[in-house]
Amino acid sequence: MEDTQENPLEFNSRIDLKNLQEATERIKTELGKVIVGQHDMLEMLIISILSNGHSLIEGVPGVAKTLTAKLLAKTMSVDFSRIQFTPDLMPSDILGTSIFNVKTNEFEFKKGPVxxxxxxxxxINRAPAKTQAALFEVMEERQVTMDGIKYEMKPPFLVFATQNPVEQEGTYALPEAQLDRFLFKINVPYPSLEEEIRILENEHNRMDRLVLENISPILNAQEIAEYQDTIKQIIIESNLLKYIAAIVDNTRSNSNLYLGASPRASLAIMNASKALAAINGRDFVTPDDIKKIAPSVLRHRIMLTPEREMEGITADKVVQQIIETIEIPR
Structure with missing residues (x-):
């Protein structure tokens, strides 16, 4: 407190972010042992954990979407479950089902992998709508209701879902209601030529050693909960809240868009911007944090008009135009 009084401009003294920053860097270092490049994806996934939000990871097959999510889970000493979505997967295969116990003459709920x-x-987009809808309640309310009984999920509860672009064969587009439950949609590009050469070199030098063996746990459930609480304390001024609201509101009246973003998008931008500020060692949000976070939060929540789609305009381009249109608070 003394430092704050002597130098009111010393913002970092208000909240201790040292441990959070160190943990973030250690996670990046651990994943860097295996994953080459993809820095934006790693940063967004870490932000989603700190913001207690789910992430949708989209990219063509073979760009390490699944591997990155598995390795990230390995850096945390918590339970991990992998569900492969297929066209014949049923909701009970995810949530669980009630089985009759002959000994007790009663039905018992057998929990699923969720x-x-x-x-x-x-x-995730390999399964039909019926199976995708099974995730609605658990993703939003972090609970499953079966036979009138609520089963709470133990924190942390985070969903990382991968999907191939919709143009790929045999995929079902996710409904808007489910897309809205994802904090981020992270687009994973192809690696650069230099990164691809490093991928080949790493695989050659690994000599068939399992990549998961190289990853050490960094965080436990209690630490994750503590860091998530820390994020909530990050300061965001009222003019920046108005800035976020203006960006989201513009999506609802934009002539390029058929569907705008919901208030859930505003909350997502605010919470994720706080997490971005924290991992950069700041206890306050800046307009740059918001500008960096906004595309990943909005790209899956807005829908282009058919005319703009035919012209080849992307959701990211519209979001960028909106950000450039809204006056930055000073």
Whole structure:
């Protein structure tokens, strides 16, 4: 407190972010042992953990979407569950089902793989709408209701879902209501030529050693909860809240868009911006934090008009235009 009084401009003294920053860097270092490049994806996934939000990871097959999510889960000493979505997967295969116990003459609920801490759903858009809808309640309310009984999920509860672009063969587009439950949609590009050369070199030098063996746990459930609480304390001024609201409101009246973002998007930008500020050692949000976070929060929540889609305009381009249109608070 003395430092704050002597130098009111010393913002970092208000909240101790040292341990959070160190943990973040250690996670990046651990994943860097295996994953080459993809820095934006790693940063966004770490932010989603700190913000207690789910992430949708999209990219063509083979760009390490699933591997990154598995390795990230390995850096946390919590339960991990992987669910491969297929066209014949049923809701009971995810949530669980009631089985009749002959000994007790009663039905017993057998929990499905969704009862874990970190859930990796591989190729989420391979399953039909009925199975995708099974995730609605558990993703939003972190509970499952079966036969009138609520089963609470133990924190942390985070869903990392991968999907191939919708143009790929045999995929089902996710409904808007489910997309809105994801904090981020992270687009994973192809690696650069230099990164691809490093990938080949790393694989050659690994000599068939399992990549998961190289990853050490960094965080436990209690530490994750503590850091998530720390994020809530990050300061965001009222003019920046108005800035976020203006960006989201613009999506609802934008002539390029058929569907705008919901208030859940505003909350997502605010919470994720706080997490970005924290991992950068700041206890306050800046307009740059918001500008960096906004595309990942909005790209899956807005829908282009058919005319703009035919012109080849992307959701990211519209979001960028909106950000450039809104006056930055000073």
């Amino acid at each position: 009862f874990s801490n970190i859930i990796l759903i591989d190729e």
